């Protein structure tokens with residue numbers, strides 16, 4: 001595996017004639033990220049993992065400096081998954097002085113409303129990564145389903161020549177969705193955080209018997225303060241999605257109610 005730091009190095013190293021798979025991440029890799037790498041490895045000739053803690057997608061009240069950074073360990077895990085190229089640029093490489101162009105998908109979903117500016121940062125950095133790496137396929141996780149919906153819109157609206165694949169959420173044995181932000185939780189908070197997947201499962205069961213999944217999930221989120229609980233349509237599926245704060249940490253999760261994610 002080769003580590004690349006600059007756009008020039010990527011252009012030189014990666015052969016655009018090959019089938020290229022890109023897995024964009026902010027690092028601090030866990031099994032959720034690894035499932036995306038495995039799918040890319042199975043589908044593509046060249047697998048590129050990007051590691052970039054994107055300053056543009058952090059809210060003012062979320063500490064960018066505090067986000068976990070574990071590049072050495074990430075590189076070891078990536079190597080083990082057969083990644084060909086690790087693209088880990090410095091912020092100045094992607095946002096040079098005078099940077100002034102943003103992509104704003106006019107997204108009205110609950111996550112976009114709860115985090116103003118967040119998806120503008122995500123869409124901009126992903127468009128840049130797509131232009132730099134020029135993947136045939138880019139891989140994203142269902143855990144961030146509303147992000148996937150925004151990116152599908154971006155690809156469709158700007159006629160980008162790539163396919164997006166959204167893969168199922170990987171969970172801990174007790175049901176908590178894996179997230180780099182789980183590292184912020186104390187053990188007491190981690191135990192309380194389980195109410196989030198449990199509430200979503202309760203909502204799913206309610207939906208299956210014809211009851212209102214949103215109302216049931218909301219009632220089951222006892223103790224957690226949800227930013228929202230809502231239905232989201234993404235890639236052929238209807239999901240029940242929620243974001244909730246546990247202490248200073250904000251977690252998101254969702255379950256499929258109907259259809260199948262593509």
Ligand code: AMP
Nearest residue numbers: 025026027032140141143144169170178
């Ligand atoms: P992040 O590093 O948090 O920006 O995530 C990078 C990619 O990994 C995104 O496409 C996420 O949706 C995906 N991802 C994060 N957590 C999980 C998970 N538990 N299962 C599957 N994919 C995930």
